[in-house]
Amino acid sequence: xxxxxxxxxxxxxxxxxxxxxxxxxxxxxxxxxxxxxxxxxxxxxxxxxxxxxxxxxxxxxxxxxxxxxxxxxxxxxxxxxxxxxxxxxxxxxxxxxxxxxxxxxxxxxxxxxxxxxxxxxxxxxxxxxxxxxxxxxxxxxxxxxxxxxxxxxxxxxxx
Numbered sequence: 767x768x769x770x771x772x773x774x775x776x777x778x779x780x781x782x783x784x785x786x787x788x789x790x791x792x793x794x795x796x797x798x799x800x801x802x803x804x805x806x807x808x809x810x811x812x813x814x815x816x817x818x819x820x821x822x823x824x825x826x827x828x829x830x831x832x833x834x835x836x837x838x839x840x841x842x843x844x845x846x847x848x849x850x851x852x853x854x855x856x857x858x859x860x861x862x863x864x865x866x867x868x869x870x871x872x873x874x875x876x877x878x879x880x881x882x883x884x885x886x887x888x889x890x891x892x893x894x895x896x897x898x899x900x901x902x903x904x905x906x907x908x909x910x911x912x913x914x915x916x917x918x919x920x921x922x923x924x925x
Contacts, residue, residue: 799857799923799924799925800829800923800924800925801921801922801923802815802822802829802830802831802838802856802921802922802923802924803815803820803821803822803823803830803831803921803922804822804911804919804920804921804922805858805869805895805911805919805920805921805922806910806911806913806914806916806919806920807911807912807913807914807916808913808914808915808916808919809823809914814919815830815831815832815922816914818832822922825839829924831847831856831869831922834848837924838855838856838924841871845924845925846870847869847870847871848871849870849871849872850870850871850872850873851872852870852871852872852875853868853870853872853875853877853878854868854870854925855868855869855870855872855878855924856868856869856922856923856924857869857922857923857924858879858886858895858920858921858922859920859921859922859923860902860909860920861909861918861919861920861921864893866879866886866893866894866895866902866920867879867884867885867886867887867893867894867895868886869922879894879895879896882896889903895910895911895912895920898912902920
């Protein structure tokens with residue numbers, strides 16, 4: 767009986783892996799995130815949140831974190847980066863797919879980059895964009911949002 771159960775489990779795993787390789791995401795597709803731009807200081811990059819004329823950095827764009835009345839920029843929205851009480855907010859994802867925390871103003875959220883004692887907000891953490899000597903926080907790193915000439919900074923993903 768155990769061998770048959772193992773074969774069924776193996777067949778189910780193979781079907782899931784095959785479906786994933788064919789591009790079908792299954793039920794998780796409903797949990798997709800929206801691209802909100804590259805988190806960085808490169809004001810010449812069209813996809814940067816620092817470009818005031820681009821769709822991701824304009825203070826008038828509805829999906830910009832720089833729009834104080836929009837979903838992602840408001841201090842009243844559950845997804846707003848200026849909301850000091852939310853545990854939501856856009857995800858920060860490194861170019862290699864690594865989760866770097868959430869961009870919000872909540873100093874007590876363990877996943878927030880505003881939490882100075884958290885894994886993603888501490889200036890001593892290797893996974894923090896606030897670590898001036900780390901891969902994601904150095905002003906000289908090409909993968910840092912603190913580098914004004916970064917070629918491959920982290921991206922923001924919102925619900």
